[in-house]
Amino acid sequence: MWLVSVRDLLWRKRRFLIAVVSASLVFSLTLVLDGLTAHIGNEVARVVDRYDADTWIVAPGESGPFTASTLLPASLAADVATLPGVEHAEAMIAGRDTIDGKWVNVLGYDDGGNVEKTPLTSGRMPVGPGEVVVEDILGHRLGDTIAVGGELFVVVGVAHGLAFNFGAPTVLMPVAEVQRVLLGGQPLIGAVAVTGTPTTIPPGVRSMTSAAVEADMHLGMDQSLQIVTILDGLLWVIAAAIIASMVYLSTLERIRDFAVMKAIGVSNRSLRLGLAASSLLLAVMAAIGGTILAFFLGPRFPMEIETPTSSYATLLAVAVVVGLVAGFIGLRKAVRVDPALAFGGS
Amino acid sequence: MADVSIRDLVVEYTSGGYVVRPIDGLDVQAGDGELVLLLGASGCGKTTLLSALAGILQPAAGTITVDGTSVTELSGTALTEYRRHQVGIVFQAFNLIPSLTAAENVALPLLATGAGRRASLERARLLLDQVDLADRVDHRPGDLSGGQQQRVAIARALALEPPLLLADEPTAHLDYIQVDGVIRLLRGLAREGRTIIVATHDDRLLPLADQVVELSPRQRESVEGRTVTMVDGDLLFREGDDGDLVYVVEHGHIELTRERADAAPEIVARITAGQYFGELAPMFGLRRSATARAVGPTTVRGCSPGEFRASMGRDAVNQLIADHSPVG
Numbered sequence: 001m002w003l004v005s006v007r008d009l010l011w012r013k014r015r016f017l018i019a020v021v022s023a024s025l026v027f028s029l030t031l032v033l034d035g036l037t038a039h040i041g042n043e044v045a046r047v048v049d050r051y052d053a054d055t056w057i058v059a060p061g062e063s064g065p066f067t068a069s070t071l072l073p074a075s076l077a078a079d080v081a082t083l084p085g086v087e088h089a090e091a092m093i094a095g096r097d098t099i100d101g102k103w104v105n106v107l108g109y110d111d112g113g114n115v116e117k118t119p120l121t122s123g124r125m126p127v128g129p130g131e132v133v134v135e136d137i138l139g140h141r142l143g144d145t146i147a148v149g150g151e152l153f154v155v156v157g158v159a160h161g162l163a164f165n166f167g168a169p170t171v172l173m174p175v176a177e178v179q180r181v182l183l184g185g186q187p188l189i190g191a192v193a194v195t196g197t198p199t200t201i202p203p204g205v206r207s208m209t210s211a212a213v214e215a216d217m218h219l220g221m222d223q224s225l226q227i228v229t230i231l232d233g234l235l236w237v238i239a240a241a242i243i244a245s246m247v248y249l250s251t252l253e254r255i256r257d258f259a260v261m262k263a264i265g266v267s268n269r270s271l272r273l274g275l276a277a278s279s280l281l282l283a284v285m286a287a288i289g290g291t292i293l294a295f296f297l298g299p300r301f302p303m304e305i306e307t308p309t310s311s312y313a314t315l316l317a318v319a320v321v322v323g324l325v326a327g328f329i330g331l332r333k334a335v336r337v338d339p340a341l342a343f344g345g346s
Numbered sequence: 347m348a349d350v351s352i353r354d355l356v357v358e359y360t361s362g363g364y365v366v367r368p369i370d371g372l373d374v375q376a377g378d379g380e381l382v383l384l385l386g387a388s389g390c391g392k393t394t395l396l397s398a399l400a401g402i403l404q405p406a407a408g409t410i411t412v413d414g415t416s417v418t419e420l421s422g423t424a425l426t427e428y429r430r431h432q433v434g435i436v437f438q439a440f441n442l443i444p445s446l447t448a449a450e451n452v453a454l455p456l457l458a459t460g461a462g463r464r465a466s467l468e469r470a471r472l473l474l475d476q477v478d479l480a481d482r483v484d485h486r487p488g489d490l491s492g493g494q495q496q497r498v499a500i501a502r503a504l505a506l507e508p509p510l511l512l513a514d515e516p517t518a519h520l521d522y523i524q525v526d527g528v529i530r531l532l533r534g535l536a537r538e539g540r541t542i543i544v545a546t547h548d549d550r551l552l553p554l555a556d557q558v559v560e561l562s563p564r565q566r567e568s569v570e571g572r573t574v575t576m577v578d579g580d581l582l583f584r585e586g587d588d589g590d591l592v593y594v595v596e597h598g599h600i601e602l603t604r605e606r607a608d609a610a611p612e613i614v615a616r617i618t619a620g621q622y623f624g625e626l627a628p629m630f631g632l633r634r635s636a637t638a639r640a641v642g643p644t645t646v647r648g649c650s651p652g653e654f655r656a657s658m659g660r661d662a663v664n665q666l667i668a669d670h671s672p673v674g
Contacts, residue, residue, distance in 0.1 A: 003450060003457060004443065011445030260441040263402055264502070265430030266458040339402045339429075342437055343393045343514055 001266065005274040009281065012250060019246035020285045026239040027290025027315060028297050033232045035298060035307030037225060040166065042306055044217045047107075047164045048210050051090065052114045053193035056208040057201060064208055064216030065191030066094045066164070072205065074175070074187040077110065079202055080194060087196035090114060091175050091189040095182045096168075097148050099138065105170040106148060107162070108178030114193070118172065123157030126173055129180075133157035135169035137304070148173070149181030166221065167303035236318065243286065244326035247279045251330035258334045259341035268335045275334055279327025280320060287319035348413050348509030348541040350376040350399070355408035357394050360607040368394045370586045372408070374559050376543065381536035381554060384545040386561035387631065392545035393438075395561070396512045399543065400435055401428050413509045430459055434503030436513040440495040442487040448474055448498045449483040455505040473501040477531060493524025500531060511535060513544040517551065529554055562631055569628075571649040576640035587634045589627020591648030595619050598644025602636040611637070625654060 009016050047066070057080055059070035077091035090113035095106040109115035116125055118133070123142045125133060132153035134140050137160075144155045148171060162170035179185060194207075201207050208216070218225075251258075258271060291312055298305035352374040358367040368391030376382045384392045397403035399410060401417050410417040412432055420428050434455075442451045452470035457463065474483050477497040487495050496516060503511055513532060517525045525548075533554050536542045544551065552558060569590045574582060582593065585605060593600070595617050602623060603611040614636055617623045627634050629651045649657070 001457065003463065004446065004454070007443075007445040007450065256441060257443050260437065260443070261454070261458070263400060263429065263435055263437075264455050264458065265426055266454070267426055270458060339400075340397050342435070342441055343397055343402075 001270040001274040002277060004261075005278045005281075008250065008254065009278055015246065015250075016282065019242055019282060020289055023239045023242045023283070023286030024289030024293055026235050026242065027286055027319070028293035030232055030235045030239070031290060031294035031307050031311055031315060032297055032301060032305055033228050033235070034311040035294075035305030036301070036303060037228050037232075038308050038311075039304050039306040040221055040225060041218075043161075043164045043167065043304075044214050046161050047170075048214050048217070050115055050118060050162070051092065051193040051210075053090070053195060053210055054197055055194040056210070056213050057089075057192040057194060057198075057205050058208055059191075060204065060206055062216075064213045065092060065193070066213070066217050067220070068190060071183075071188035071190060072192075074179070074189050076202065076205065077189065077192045080192045080198065083198040083200060083202075085197045085199045086194055088113075088194070090193045090195075091191075092193055093175055093178050093188070093190040095178060096165075097171070097182070099146050099148065099171070102138070103165070103168050104135075104138065105163075105165060105168050106178055106182060107170050107172050108175035108189070109172060110175055114195075115172070118159055118162070120157045120159050123155070126156055126177070129177060130154060131156040131173070132177075133159050133172040135162050135171070136160045137163060137167075138169040138171075146171075151181045163304070164217065166224070236322070239286065239319075240322045240326050243279065243283050243322060244329055246282060247275070247327050247330040248333070250278070251275065251333050254334075255337055256341060258337040259339050262337060262339035263342040271334050272331055275331045276324060276327050279330070280323040283319040283323025283326070284316070287316050290315065348378045348539055349411075350374070350382075350413075350510060350541050350543065351409070351411040352395075352399075353409045353411075355395075355398065355410065356406045357391065357398055357403065358406045363607050364612075365605040365607060365609070367406075367586045369398075369405075369561075372561075376541050376557060378541060379536055379538045380556040381533065381542045381544065382557045382559060383551055383555040384543060384559050384561055385547065385549075385552075387547055390562040392547075392561055393514055396435075396514050396543065396545050399510070399512055400433050401425050430455060431506050432508055433510045433512060434506070434508040436496070436499050436503045436511070436516055438515040438518050440487065440492070440499045440519070442495055442498055442502075444487050447484045447486055448479060448490065448494075451487070451498055452501045452505055455502060459506065469505065470501070473504055474498065476504075477501045478527075491524065492520050493527050496520060496524070496528050497531065500528075500535070504535070509540055511540060511542045513542065515546055515548075516544060517546065517548050525550065569650045571647065571653060573645060573647050575645045576643070578640060578642050580640045580644075582638040582640065582646065583624065583634050585634055585637045589624065589629075589632060589634050590650075592622055592625040592628055592651060592654040593638070593646045593648050594622045596645045596647055599641040600644060600646065601639050601641050603639065604636045616641070622654070625651075629654070 056065050058065050059068055059072050061070055077089050080086060081089035090110040093108035097104055097106050121136055130153055132155060134155050136158050140146060140155050142155055145152050175189060352372055355369055355372040356367060357369040358365055384395060386392050398405050401420060405418060415432060449467050449470040452473050453466035456466035456469060471483050474480060477500055479494060479497055482490060482494060516528055520528060532542060597619055600617040601613055602615040604614050606612050626632060
C-alpha cells in the first residue's frame with residue numbers, strides 16, 4: 001500500500017510542496033530560536049570564563065560585576081592579591097556606551113590579567129592610550145577610529161566571542177582607559193576577579209562564584225528568554241497544524257478512495273500504515289527543509305545563532321511525533337469510512 | 347463452483363426515525379456461470395443487495411451463501427478475506443484511484459494481499475489486455491473515457507479471480523457505444539466458476555441475463571377491484587408490501603401505522619368513511635410505506651389505479667399527489 005501513498009503524494013505534489021515549504025519555514029524558525037536561546041546562554045558563559053576566576057569580589061548589594069552600578073576603589077585588586085589562598089587577582093570594570101548607533105559593552109581589563117590574553121582574530125591588544133580592541137560584529141577594521149565616551153580610539157585589534165547583553169558587541173581597553181573616558185579619571189573598578197580561594201575577604205565587599213555571576217547576568221534576560229520559549233512552542237503547534245491540515249484535507253478528499261479500498265479488501269492496517277507513512281514523510285521532509293533553511297536564515301539575524309547539534313536531532317524526533325499525531329486525525333477518519341460509500345453514483 | 351444462495355433476506359435501516367426495509371424476505375438462487383440481473387427503479391434495494399452480497403452490509407435477517415461460504419456469519423479478518431478473494435465489485439462510478447495508473451488500479455487488490463509489486467503489475471497488464479486496454483496500462487483514469495474506466499474497473503474486480511462478480515449500474519455513466527462494449531464483456535465473463543450479478547435499471551441489459559430478479563413492485567393497472575370486510579384489528583396490508591389497490595373506506599375506520607426505529611408502531615393517520623388511502627404505492631410501483639389495520643367493524647373498497655384516476659379526474663389526482671403526505 002506504500003504505492004498508493006506515494007502516488008497520492010505525487011498526485012497532490014503542489015499541495016504537498018506548499019505544506020513542506022510552509023512547515024520547513026516554521027521548523028527553521030524553531031531552530032533559529034533555539035540557536036538564539038543557546039547563544040544568549042553561551043555568550044554569558046564565554047565572557048565570564050574569559051576571566052578564569054574562581055571567586056569575584058564585588059560591592060555590597062545583589063548585583064554582579066557586569067551589572068553593578070556601585071564601584072570599588074581600584075586599590076582593592078592589589079589588596080585582594082595579598083590575601084591568603086589567592087593565586088591571581090585581576091581588576092575589571094564593565095560599562096556601556098553607544099557606537100555607530102549600537103549599544104556596546106565597554107570592558108576594562110587589568111594589565112597582565114587573563115583578559116589581556118584574549119585571542120584576537122586580527123591585530124594586537126592595546127599597548128598605549130587611545131587604542132582599543134573591538135568585537136568583529138561591530139564591523140570595524142584595524143586602523144578605524146571610533147569614539148568611546150567622547151574620546152577617539154584607534155582600533156588595533158579585532159576579537160570574536162566577547163558579546164554579551166543580548167549580543168551587544170564588546171570593546172576591550174585597559175581599566176585605566178575606561179576610568180579616563182567613562183569615570184572622569186576616578187580610580188574605581190567594578191570588581192576583582194580572583195583565581196584561587198581566598199580564606200577571607202576585605203571588609204565592606206562580598207564574594208560571588210562564577211556561577212552566581214552568570215546567574216546575575218541572566219536575570220535581565222529571563223523574561224525575554226521565556227517569550228522566546230513560548231514563541232518556540234507556538235511554532236511547533238503551527239507546524240503540527242500545517243501538517244495535520246494537509247493530511248486531513250487529503251483524507252477528506254480521498255474518502256471515496258478509502259471506501260473503495262476497504263470494499264475490495266484492503267485492510268485497515270494497510271490504510272493506517274499508508275496514511276502514517278504520508279504524514280511522516282511530510283514531517284521528515286519539512287524537518288530536513290527546515291534544517292537547510294535555518295542555515296540560510298541564521299546569518300541574516302542581527303545576533304549570532306548557535307543552534308546546538310541536539311536541536312537538529314530533537315527537531316527530527318519531534319517532527320516524527322508531530323507527523324504521527326497530525327496523521328492520526330486523518331487516519332481515524334480513514335479507518336472509520338464505511339465501505340458501502342463506494343457504491344452509488346459519483 | 348460459484349453458486350449464490352439468498353434466503354429470506356431482510357435488510358433494514360432507520361430513516362427519519364422510522365424503520366425502512368428496502369429488502370424484505372428476498373429469495374434468490376443463482377447457479378454457477380449464470381449472469382443474474384437485479385432489475386428495479388432507483389431506491390428499490392439493488393445496491394443494498396449488492397452491498398450485502400459483498401459483505402459490506404450486514405442484513406437484519408436471512409442468509410447469503412456464496413460458493414459454500416455463509417457470508418452473513420463472517421466477521422473481522424474472515425470478512426476481509428471474503429471481500430478479497432470471493433467477490434469482485436464493479437462500481438457504478440468506476441471508483442478508480444485517480445493517482446494510480448490503469449495497471450496500478452488493477453494491481454491494487456493483489457497488492458492488498460501482500461503480493462509483490464512486479465508480479466501484481468504483470469498480472470494487471472494481462473487483465474488489461476483481456477479487456478482490450480493493453481495500450482492504456484500507464485494511463486491515469488482522468489485520461490481514459492468512461493467505457494475504458496469501466497473496463498479497468500472490471501479488470502480490477504477480476505484481479506483475484508473471484509467466483510462472484512458484482513456490478514452496480516455498470517452502464518449508468520456510459521454512452522450507447524460504450525454500453526455495447528461493457529455488455530459484451532460482462533456476458534463473456536459469465537462462465538463456469540464465476541457468477542455475475544448485475545444491478546441495473548437499464549432494460550437494454552435484459553437479453554444478456556440468464557435470470558432476472560425484479561426488485562421493484564410492478565405497476566398493475568389490470569388488477570381487479572374488491573371489497574374487503576374486516577373486524578377490529580384485521581390487517582389490510584403491511585408496511586413494505588407491494589401496492590396493488592387504492593382503498594376507499596365505506597364503513598368504519600382504518601388506522602395507518604408506521605414502525606419507528608425503536609420497533610414501536612406510530613399512528614400516522616386515521617381514515618374514516620368516505621376517505622381514500624394507499625394510492626401512491628399502486629400508482630407509482632412503490633412498496634407500502636405504512637401498515638393499514640381496521641379499527642372496529644370496517645368495510646373498504648379497493649380499486650385499481652386506473653379506476654381511481656378515472657373516478658377522481660386527472661387534475662384532482664395531480665393535486666392530491668402534490669399535496670400528499672407520504673403514507674400508505
